[in-house]
Amino acid sequence: MTLALQAVASLIAILVVAWAARRMKLGGDPRIRDEDHARELANEAIDGFEPVDLALDRARVGAMLRDRRGRVMVLRRHGAHFAGRLLTDHSGVRLDRNTLTIATGERRFGTVTLDLGPAAQEWAASLRHLDGATRPGAGQ
Incomplete structure (x- = not known):
């Protein structure tokens, strides 16, 4: 049970970090549009x-x-x-x-x-x- 809670908490933390990075426009693959x-x-x-x-x-x-x-x-x-x-x-x-x-x-x-x-x-x-x-x- 504890292991399952840790896994869920880790997954939530990863999703929050990914959301924050996307929101701040970090990373990605910038290209010159035109x-x-x-x-x-x-x-x-x-x-x-x-x-x-x-x-x-x-x-x-x-x-x-x-x-x-x-x-x-x-x-x-x-x-x-x-x-x-x-x-x-x-x-x-x-x-x-x-x-x-x-x-x-x-x-x-x-x-x-x-x-x-x-x-x-x-x-x-x-x-x-x-x-x-x-x-x-x-x-x-």
Whole structure:
């Protein structure tokens, strides 16, 4: 009888924790819904960043974005949220067919691999104009 009560109490506790986590929107599998959502996330990452060109990762876990000033941001999922960084040069960029791998040099942000489909080649080529003249985090 005591064992049965403990099992029921444990099950109730698990359900309460699961309900609380869901209510607080913890965990889950966040994805970029569409281009408008990617634009919102970019503006949240760097205030005033307004993309005019973007490519979404096929799994919707990241994106490449460019604003009118020519700044390029890589957006990636970071836990249950998204984080963005401005790219300052193309030295850490590697193209492999439809995927673009970007080593930001930032330990906390890490390396990002995005499956951009055919757009990966266009983005890789366009990143060659980045020369490192803009310091990391410019515009933040």
